[in-house]
Amino acid sequence: MLIDNAIQEDQKQIINLLKELINSKNLEPGDKLPSERILSEKFKISRNNLREALQTLEYFGLVKSIPQSGTFIADIGVTALNGMIDDILGLPVPSFKNLVEARIFLELKGVKLAALNRTEDDLIHMENSLAEYSEKVIRGEEAVQEDLLFHLAIARASGNPTINTFMLKITPEIITNFEKHHVCDKDTAFNGIKEHIAILEAIKSQDPSEAKNAMKKHFKVLYQYLYNI
Numbered sequence: 001m002l003i004d005n006a007i008q009e010d011q012k013q014i015i016n017l018l019k020e021l022i023n024s025k026n027l028e029p030g031d032k033l034p035s036e037r038i039l040s041e042k043f044k045i046s047r048n049n050l051r052e053a054l055q056t057l058e059y060f061g062l063v064k065s066i067p068q069s070g071t072f073i074a075d076i077g078v079t080a081l082n083g084m085i086d087d088i089l090g091l092p093v094p095s096f097k098n099l100v101e102a103r104i105f106l107e108l109k110g111v112k113l114a115a116l117n118r119t120e121d122d123l124i125h126m127e128n129s130l131a132e133y134s135e136k137v138i139r140g141e142e143a144v145q146e147d148l149l150f151h152l153a154i155a156r157a158s159g160n161p162t163i164n165t166f167m168l169k170i171t172p173e174i175i176t177n178f179e180k181h182h183v184c185d186k187d188t189a190f191n192g193i194k195e196h197i198a199i200l201e202a203i204k205s206q207d208p209s210e211a212k213n214a215m216k217k218h219f220k221v222l223y224q225y226l227y228n229i
Helices: 009-024 036-043 047-059 078-089 096-117 120-138 144-157 161-181 186-204 208-218 220-226
Strands: 063-066 070-073
Touching: 009 036, 009 047, 009 078, 036 047, 047 063, 047 078, 096 144, 096 161, 096 186, 096 208, 096 220, 120 144, 120 186, 144 161, 144 186, 186 208, 208 220
Parallel strands: none
Antiparallel strands: 063 070
């Protein structure tokens, strides 16, 4: 669910029903919600639709599902819970520009952490991803997917699971838009090989400052594209 092209109207209605239930029953952090069967009968909705709404709330950390036990309200106050639900329901559909801005923000932090935290296995994974990217570029083939897989390898090497998770969630939509809008031409792709090598060498050397600088240089084309769309 990529902040999932905004939440569908039927899900919004169910989430509002869940919010009203929590408030009317004075449920508190850690309390268990009624079973899916009971809720689906009470709200007169299908269990599949109910489950999707609960998964949305779990994605944002507002409830927690425990196998064989049920679904529980997160350990936050009711005021914060209500406010966050209202914010979630008001989320707009993220634009391509929004996604790329988020990617740049995450990667400039992630690459510094990767330089500090990378393991030998991480380096091997990055080297393999870079080799696959380079081979496709040299053959004159589209290599957007291989490019982003190299960046995902860096996110994993950061050692920060939150950065890694966000990168994994936004990458499919970025791949689709890169291919749709032809963001990277062949000359850019060839330059990308050199830029990827520079990023990898800085990570190998465990130089976070140089790693960030190399990533910023790599993002030059993205910056130009962003502010011309």
